[in-house]
Amino acid sequence: TDKWEIDPEELDLGQEIGSGQFGLVLEGKWNDRKVAVKMVREDCMTDEDFKEEAMVMMRLSHCKLVQLYGVCTQRSPMCLVFEYMESGCLSAYLREKKGRLSQDLMLGMCLDVSEGMAYLESSNFIHRDLAARNCLVTKNNEVKVSDFGMTRFVLDDQYTSSQGSKFPVKWSAPEVIKYSKFSSKSDIWAFGVLMWEIYNEGRLPYENRTNAEVVESLNAGLRLLKPRLAPNAVYSLMEWCWKEKPEDRPSFAVLLHELAALSDL
Numbered sequence: 001t002d003k004w005e006i007d008p009e010e011l012d013l014g015q016e017i018g019s020g021q022f023g024l025v026l027e028g029k030w031n032d033r034k035v036a037v038k039m040v041r042e043d044c045m046t047d048e049d050f051k052e053e054a055m056v057m058m059r060l061s062h063c064k065l066v067q068l069y070g071v072c073t074q075r076s077p078m079c080l081v082f083e084y085m086e087s088g089c090l091s092a093y094l095r096e097k098k099g100r101l102s103q104d105l106m107l108g109m110c111l112d113v114s115e116g117m118a119y120l121e122s123s124n125f126i127h128r129d130l131a132a133r134n135c136l137v138t139k140n141n142e143v144k145v146s147d148f149g150m151t152r153f154v155l156d157d158q159y160t161s162s163q164g165s166k167f168p169v170k171w172s173a174p175e176v177i178k179y180s181k182f183s184s185k186s187d188i189w190a191f192g193v194l195m196w197e198i199y200n201e202g203r204l205p206y207e208n209r210t211n212a213e214v215v216e217s218l219n220a221g222l223r224l225l226k227p228r229l230a231p232n233a234v235y236s237l238m239e240w241c242w243k244e245k246p247e248d249r250p251s252f253a254v255l256l257h258e259l260a261a262l263s264d265l
């Protein structure tokens with residue numbers, strides 16, 4: 001069998017930990033390792049798509065990306081076996097820790113994500129839906145990037161179309177909203193919003209505004225305001241990520257360097 005094929009006999013399935021985008025996600029055990037197992041409903045992607053995707057994701061390996069260990073295609077539904085992230089998704093984690101997030105912890109989280117994203121950027125891989133809800137947290141408060149590139153398999157056009165009700169407009173760069181032009185520079189825009197989420201303790205950006213109102217305010221040159229907890233130097237980096245023209249935004253490599261310099265102060 002292919003090297004990314006996991007023998008279902010080695011997999012013990014446990015409790016449900018969420019109903020992901022493509023079906024159930026269970027916690028489990030594989031070779032004495034705690035894992036998260038994502039069952040993939042057939043209507044979401046063909047076997048071939050699934051295997052192709054798995055091969056791509058297996059090759060993307062970095063300590064700040066949630067690692068895919070392998071796939072089970074010999075059973076139905078097929079499943080993806082991931083490293084287990086004890087503290088769940090970052091957005092929920094930030095809201096739970098509201099009022100108790102130190103400056104070092106918040107800057108450390110931004111650094112973790114920028115490291116994972118700088119690796120994806122160097123691998124010419126675009127995330128397409130970077131946000132705190134799509135990052136996960138380990139038991140020792142380390143943050144890793146999750147579900148990169150998975151938007152390509154979502155069939156719900158409410159999510160995939162930029163006019164759809166589920167499209168992540170509040171994290172989308174202007175060129176994505178207007179022309180669906182995704183790039184690492186549109187990922188950096190989303191990263192600026194993710195930094196805003198971290199320093200706002202998991203609040204929703206543009207809280208009670210509709211997607212249409214957000215588009216209008218962006219076109220008027222308005223941007224998210226500085227979170228109370230964010231130092232001016234960090235907010236300047238957020239504003240840099242939100243430059244209208246993609247080429248005026250930083251790369252993740254540059255942004256990582258700037259964040260690392262701040263954390264050495």
Ligand SMILES: Cn1cc(-c2ccnc(-n3ncc4cc(C(C)(C)C)cc(F)c4c3=O)c2CO)cc(Nc2ccncn2)c1=O
Pocket residue numbers: 017018019020021022025036038066082083084085086087088089129133134136146147150151152154
């Ligand atoms: C690896 N992993 C995944 C999850 C987990 C559970 C349910 N849904 C999801 N999600 N969440 C979001 C998500 C988003 C997408 C987009 C295509 C980008 C829209 C595609 C997905 F496939 C998922 C998915 O599967 C995840 C994220 O993939 C939870 C873990 N851990 C815990 C631990 C405690 N409590 C909760 N979760 C964990 O370790």
